[in-house]
Amino acid sequence: MLQAVPAPPLLDVKDLTVQIDTRRGPLLAIDHISFHIARGEILGIVGESGAGKSLTGAAIINLLTPPIRRIQGEISLQGARIDGLSIQAMRELRGKKIGMIFQDPLTSLDPLATIAQQLIETLRAHLPLSPSAARARAIGLLREVGIPAPEQRIDAYPHAFSGGMRQRVVIALALAAEPELIIADEPTTALDVSVQAQIIELLKALCAQRGASIMLITHDMGVIAETADRVAVMYAGRIVEIGPVAQIIQSPRHPYTQGLMGAIPSLGADRTRLTQISGAMPRLTALPEGCAFAPRCTKAMALCQTQRPSLTPHEQGAAACFLLEGATV
Amino acid sequence: MSSTTPQPALPENTASWWKRLADSDITYSFTRSKVVMGSAFISALLLLLALFAPYVSPHDPTNLASLDLMNSLNPPAWLQGGSWDYPLGTDNQGRDMLSALLFGLRLSLSVSLASVILAMALGITLGLISGYFGGWADTIIMRIADIQMTFPAILTALLVNGVVRALLGLNHTGGADYWVLVLSIGLSFWVQFARTVRGSAMVERSKDYVAAARLIGVRPTRIMFTHVLPNVLGPVLVIATISLALAIITEATLSFLGVGLPPSNPSLGTLVRVGNDFLLSGEWWIVFFPGLILAILALSVNMLGDWLRDALNPKLR
Amino acid sequence: MLAFSIRRMIEAWVVMLIVALLAFVLFRYVGNPVDQMAGQYTSLADRELMHKQLGLDDPILVQIARFLWNALHLDFGISYHFREPVSQLLMKRGPATLELSFAASLFAIAVGIPLGVFTGIYKDSLWSKFFLGVSLIGVSLPTFLIGVLLIFAFSVELHWLPSYGRGDTVALGLWQTGFLTASGLRALILPSITLGLFQLTLIARLVRSEMLEVLRTDFIRFARARGLSERAINFNHALKNTLIPVITITGLQIGSIIAFAVITETVFQWPGMGLLFITAVQSADIPVMAAYLILVSLMFVTINFIVDVLYAFVDPRIRLHAMSAT
Numbered sequence: 019m020l021q022a023v024p025a026p027p028l029l030d031v032k033d034l035t036v037q038i039d040t041r042r043g044p045l046l047a048i049d050h051i052s053f054h055i056a057r058g059e060i061l062g063i064v065g066e067s068g069a070g071k072s073l074t075g076a077a078i079i080n081l082l083t084p085p086i087r088r089i090q091g092e093i094s095l096q097g098a099r100i101d102g103l104s105i106q107a108m109r110e111l112r113g114k115k116i117g118m119i120f121q122d123p124l125t126s127l128d129p130l131a132t133i134a135q136q137l138i139e140t141l142r143a144h145l146p147l148s149p150s151a152a153r154a155r156a157i158g159l160l161r162e163v164g165i166p167a168p169e170q171r172i173d174a175y176p177h178a179f180s181g182g183m184r185q186r187v188v189i190a191l192a193l194a195a196e197p198e199l200i201i202a203d204e205p206t207t208a209l210d211v212s213v214q215a216q217i218i219e220l221l222k223a224l225c226a227q228r229g230a231s232i233m234l235i236t237h238d239m240g241v242i243a244e245t246a247d248r249v250a251v252m253y254a255g256r257i258v259e260i261g262p263v264a265q266i267i268q269s270p271r272h273p274y275t276q277g278l279m280g281a282i283p284s285l286g287a288d289r290t291r292l293t294q295i296s297g298a299m300p301r302l303t304a305l306p307e308g309c310a311f312a313p314r315c316t317k318a319m320a321l322c323q324t325q326r327p328s329l330t331p332h333e334q335g336a337a338a339c340f341l342l343e344g345a346t347v
Numbered sequence: 348m349s350s351t352t353p354q355p356a357l358p359e360n361t362a363s364w365w366k367r368l369a370d371s372d373i374t375y376s377f378t379r380s381k382v383v384m385g386s387a388f389i390s391a392l393l394l395l396l397a398l399f400a401p402y403v404s405p406h407d408p409t410n411l412a413s414l415d416l417m418n419s420l421n422p423p424a425w426l427q428g429g430s431w432d433y434p435l436g437t438d439n440q441g442r443d444m445l446s447a448l449l450f451g452l453r454l455s456l457s458v459s460l461a462s463v464i465l466a467m468a469l470g471i472t473l474g475l476i477s478g479y480f481g482g483w484a485d486t487i488i489m490r491i492a493d494i495q496m497t498f499p500a501i502l503t504a505l506l507v508n509g510v511v512r513a514l515l516g517l518n519h520t521g522g523a524d525y526w527v528l529v530l531s532i533g534l535s536f537w538v539q540f541a542r543t544v545r546g547s548a549m550v551e552r553s554k555d556y557v558a559a560a561r562l563i564g565v566r567p568t569r570i571m572f573t574h575v576l577p578n579v580l581g582p583v584l585v586i587a588t589i590s591l592a593l594a595i596i597t598e599a600t601l602s603f604l605g606v607g608l609p610p611s612n613p614s615l616g617t618l619v620r621v622g623n624d625f626l627l628s629g630e631w632w633i634v635f636f637p638g639l640i641l642a643i644l645a646l647s648v649n650m651l652g653d654w655l656r657d658a659l660n661p662k663l664r
Numbered sequence: 665m666l667a668f669s670i671r672r673m674i675e676a677w678v679v680m681l682i683v684a685l686l687a688f689v690l691f692r693y694v695g696n697p698v699d700q701m702a703g704q705y706t707s708l709a710d711r712e713l714m715h716k717q718l719g720l721d722d723p724i725l726v727q728i729a730r731f732l733w734n735a736l737h738l739d740f741g742i743s744y745h746f747r748e749p750v751s752q753l754l755m756k757r758g759p760a761t762l763e764l765s766f767a768a769s770l771f772a773i774a775v776g777i778p779l780g781v782f783t784g785i786y787k788d789s790l791w792s793k794f795f796l797g798v799s800l801i802g803v804s805l806p807t808f809l810i811g812v813l814l815i816f817a818f819s820v821e822l823h824w825l826p827s828y829g830r831g832d833t834v835a836l837g838l839w840q841t842g843f844l845t846a847s848g849l850r851a852l853i854l855p856s857i858t859l860g861l862f863q864l865t866l867i868a869r870l871v872r873s874e875m876l877e878v879l880r881t882d883f884i885r886f887a888r889a890r891g892l893s894e895r896a897i898n899f900n901h902a903l904k905n906t907l908i909p910v911i912t913i914t915g916l917q918i919g920s921i922i923a924f925a926v927i928t929e930t931v932f933q934w935p936g937m938g939l940l941f942i943t944a945v946q947s948a949d950i951p952v953m954a955a956y957l958i959l960v961s962l963m964f965v966t967i968n969f970i971v972d973v974l975y976a977f978v979d980p981r982i983r984l985h986a987m988s989a990t
Contacts, residue, residue: 081888113891120889125882128901139900140890191890494679497964502923505945506957513694513948596806603808604930606945616806623812623931627820627827634816638809642801649804 026097027054028231029078029199034091036073036082036255038302045302047073047086049255052329055199060222060232062246062263064239064278066299069252071235072121075201078233079116080108095199114144117192119221121204123185127176133160133187134172137194144195159190163220182213189221193228200225203235218245239278243267248335251275254299254310261335271337273315309340317341386650393644397453404446423632436632438621447618448636452644454614458528459594463587465533466594470540471583475571477541478548489545492538500535504597507531508606528607532597536590543586547579581659589652595645615641672972676965681732683961687954688731691741692720694950740955745947750955753940759839760830761925761936767852768860768925769918776864777910780871784906785898787876796872799865807924811858811931818854826851828933859928863917870913874906881905908975915971919964 036048048070055061063071077088080103093101095115103111112118120126128136137156141147147155153172160168163186176184185205192200202221206214222245225232234246242249243263250260251274259272270276277295297314306312312322321340329336330343396403423436423444436444477488495503508531515523551557551574560570601607602616603623610621615637622634706714715721719730734740740750783792802810819827831847833840842848878884879902887897926938933939937956944952 079889081885109888109891109893111891112889118886118889120882120886122882126886128883128887128905130904131901139892139896143890143892143896188886191886195891494682497679497919497968498960499920499923501927502960505926505941506953509945509948509950509953510690510694512945513950592804596804599806600808600927603806604927604942604945606942616808619809619812626812626816629820631816631820634812638812642805642809645806646801646804650800653800 026094028057028059028096029055029233030092030094030097031074031078032092032094034074034077034093035089036070036077037087037089039085039087042303046305047255047302048077050090051252051255051257053250053257053260055231055233057198058226058229058231059248060225060234060246062242062249063233063235063252064237064242064249065252066237068299068302070255071237071252072203074252075118075203075233075235078201079112079118081112081118110144113140113192113197114195115197116199116201117195117197119185119188119192119200119202119205122208123181123188124208126188127184129176132173132175133179137172137187137191140191140194156190156194159194160187162224163187163190163193165190181209182217185209185213185217186220189217189224193224193230196228197230199231199233201233201235204237205234206241207236207238214241251278254305255302256310256338257329258311258339259335259337260329261333261337265333265335271332271335271342272311272339273317273341274311275337309338380654382650383654386647386654389643389647390651393452393640393647394456396449397456400449400453404443404449406443406446436630438633439625439630444632444636447613448615448640451613451615451618451637452640454525454608454612455595455598455616455641455644458525458532458598458608458614459591461529462532462594462598463536463590465529466536466590467540467583467587469533470537471544471576473537474541474544475548475575478545479552479567479571479575481549485545488541492541495535496538500532500593501597501600503535504531504601505604505606507534508601512606524608524612528598528601531601532594535597536594539586539590540583543582544575544579547582548575551575551578585652585656585659588648588655592645592649592652595641595648599641599645615644668976669973672969676969679965680958680961684732684735684958685728687735687957688728690950690957691731691954692727735958740958741951743944743949743952745943745949745952750951753952754937754955754959755838756840757935757937757940759841760934761922761929761938763842764852764855764859764928764934764936765918765921765925767856768863768921768928771856771860772863772867772917772921773914776867777871777914779864780868780910781875781898781903783868784872784875784879784902787872792872795868799869802861802865803869807858807862807927808931810861811854811928814854814858815931825854827854830935855928855932855934858931859921859925862924863921866917867910867914871906871910874909875902878902878905911974912971915967915974919967922963923960 031054032052033050034048034052035046035050038045038047051070051074053061063074065071073082073086076082077091078093080088080101082088088101091101092099095111100108100111127133134153134156137159138149138152141152141155142149145152157168157172160172165171165183165186171179176187179187189205200221205221206217209217218241221232224230234242236242246263248261249263249266250257251266251272252258253274259266259270259275266275267279270279274295295314300306300310300313306323308324309315309318309322309327312318315322319340325340327338327340327343329338332342401407438444438447473488477485508527511527511530515527548571557570557574560574561567598607598614599616599619602614603620605620608614608617610617613621618637619634619641622630622632622637625631625633719727722730738751738754740754742748743750743753746753779795783795786792815827818825826847829851830842831849831851832845833842833848834844835841842852879898884897884902887901892901925934925936926941928934929936929938930942937959940952941956943949944956
């Protein structure tokens with residue numbers, strides 16, 4: 019543990035907790051999660067819908083809106099705390115230091131503004147550029163993300179682009195001010211399967227060029243396997259397992275992760291049937307007292323019903339399961 | 348609500364129904380908002396006052412013989428020259444304002460309710476025909492609705508009013524005023540009902556069970572009333588409440604414009620019209636109290652309608 | 665775009681034709697025009713002569729065609745009540761109503777839109793809540809009560825402004841305007857506020873709810889994530905996206921203002937078309953009612969048409985759609 023002056027990771031999240039205020043009392047949407055992302059690293063966040071993946075992304079750049087709010091946690095970027103920033107400072111940080119890409123490219127762009135207007139305003143919000151310089155830069159960005167004939171296309175409105183093309187524009191917008199971290203929230207879910215791989219490849223290549231890190235939020239383990247360096251598995255607002263992708267895929271320790279891996283079809287495997295996790299993730303209103311996964315877990319013990327396991331280090335990762343702590347059935 | 352099989356009314360069943368109601372969003376939004384509860388209370392109070400006007404009024408404003416010109420233009424009781432015989436003062440004919448007010452409230456509410464019932468009956472019928480049968484009937488009804496929607500309801504009401512007056516001849520008896528008013532307001536508010544019911548009827552018509560019912564020879568009217576209508580009760584209730592508020596305002600406006608109820612049988616609007624003439628000479632109470640009651644009535648019914656719409660339509664919250 | 669406009673234009677004419685036919689039915693079948701025009705002592709022979717002169721014996725299609733032809737030339741016959749050509753009456757009364765409606769619309773738009781934007785952006789501020797409460801009262805109150813209240817406060821008690829009439833007017837050719845005299849402008853204040861207040865609250869509430877709606881959309885979230893300033897987000901993106909419904913409703917509201925002028929003109933004894941219409945309804949003066957119906961419909965249809973075209977002009981999606989339809 020004692021290393022010589024470790025450089026701070028690009029992003030460091032400690033004990034992030036997000037609460038939803040409802041009229042029947044507060045609900046914990048994210049429950050004390052901690053993780054970090056190193057410079058140039060791609061961290062995958064995987065989990066079912068409702069596990070808290072998207073809220074984690076939104077919480078980092080403070081885009082949560084009431085009744086959802088962050089009630090606890092430290093978020094540091096390059097060693098400096100960003101969780102207590104003023105509205106103005108946070109605004110300057112968004113786009114400039116941390117870019118964000120949302121799920122649906124069809125609704126991410128203002129339908130009444132041309133691509134040029136949206137790119138130029140983003141560039142000029144962060145960089146000291148003249149309108150004509152910004153326009154030249156915008157055309158360059160569009161070319162980089164693979165929009166054909168960007169000089170002409172730049173003055174079109176979003177509705178003139180296909181879904182895949184629009185997501186390319188969204189990527190151009192997110193990368194415009196050269197942020198060091200991109201939070202990509204299900205960037206390909208709304209797209210045709212045929213363009214999903216292209217978009218992921220594009221995003222990966224552009225970030226690699228710039229040395230930017232990616233926090234890739236998805237429910238698709240396949241995308242993670244091909245793209246990410248490390249992966250965090252979320253379940254019911256908590257991280258249940260985190261570690262290098264190869265380790266998590268080859269020897270998952272948490273029963274939930276094991277179930278997830280069993281559900282990925284693979285060409286080489288001799289297994290003919292995909293396994294399936296029975297049941298569904300509990301709703302936030304009805305979280306069990308013990309481990310949230312216990313009701314669906316084939317290896318659940320009496321202990322799991324009453325107490326919550328915390329993350330236990332294992333090899334280069336960690337998992338939150340009593341089995342790792344040496345408990346026996 | 349859309350379930351058609353009769354449920355046996357078991358005690359625990361009703362209990363859970365009550366529990367559900369008490370736990371529902373509607374009840375929640377109702378009890379949370381003091382404004383809504385206040386509006387409901389005031390609406391109920393005004394309705395009761397209107398209902399029992401003949402019993403709670405100190406005088407009979409419809410009995411012209413009881414009027415005494417000696418007591419005309421008395422101010423309210425708490426002002427110099429007022430007396431507790433006439434708590435809110437008297438008008439230029441010596442009529443007790445409080446009694447006139449209560450009877451006016453009764454008339455205003457009665458006209459408005461009758462108009463909304465007419466509009467509802469007309470709108471539901473036309474909406475069902477339009478949505479269920481489609482074709483040219485639908486085209487004609489909806490075209491008329493479209494054109495009518497272009498104009499404000501008050502204009503339609505005025506036009507119908509004028510035409511009916513012309514048809515009846517100008518020297519009609521006083522009793523017709525009431526029904527002319529109901530007709531003109533009723534005809535101005537049917538479109539919303541018709542559109543809502545039509546939409547629902549079109550959805551229901553395309554469902555399998557309706558096709559099956561038709562196949563075994565169930566009559567269309569029966570299908571419409573047993574299957575389509577229960578589905579639109581909620582929206583219809585909302586429209587009815589909002590329409591009631593609008594009908595109250597429309598009635599008052601028509602009467603104020605002098606094409607509603609006559610001064611011999613005044614509604615709240617007529618009272619404001621009459622009182623308006625005395626405003627400049629300083630007898631403010633003749634216009635003030637009817638105006639105030641009218642404002643409170645319109646406001647509280649409107650609040651109820653707004654709340655009902657929001658509560659039944661979670662999307663708008 | 666052109667094809668779109670032409671299609672809308674044709675639809676507008678169809679509506680006008682239906683309204684004109686309705687007006688004809690009123691004119692021809694509601695009450696007997698001869699009875700209305702002839703005096704009590706007109707002989708039977710004279711009545712028949714009038715019947716002929718009015719063309720009431722001609723085939724029905726000829727009568728309809730004549731009615732439409734006359735209506736196109738703004739000839740609506742003679743008022744039963746005033747015994748004057750209807751077109752002449754309307755010419756005298758029109759400017760008063762149009763000036764009042766114009767002032768009221770200006771008031772409603774100039775105050776309503778900024779108020780809606782403000783309450784949409786600062787939805788939790790005390791001022792917004794205050795405004796919402798007041799606006800609900802404004803929407804619920806009958807227009808005439810507001811007028812009576814204003815007269816009581818500013819004319820009877822404070823003696824600041826006149827309680828009725830138009831004040832002095834100046835003739836600009838055929839147009840009698842009240843805009844050019846001090847007394848005319850003073851007389852305009854209370855009626856315009858009365859007439860515009862309801863529309864003002866409607867517009868403000870609409871802009872507010874549209875603003876709230878747009879501020880919840882993904883592209884606003886993305887704009888925030890891009891680090892744009894609140895100012896740019898609110899005005900460049902949110903406001904622009906609310907404009908389409910706002911233009912539509914505002915346009916239609918202006919149509920309603922002309923119709924609601926009937927009430928305001930009665931309260932303030934404003935010598936406009938609305939007051940004329942009320943007199944016509946009270947006295948079953950069918951030619952005036954028919955003419956008013958046609959004129960007001962024309963205004964509504966024209967406004968609808970302009971709104972539709974403007975709508976297409978503002979929204980690139982519809983613009984494209986309309987162009988591809990050609």
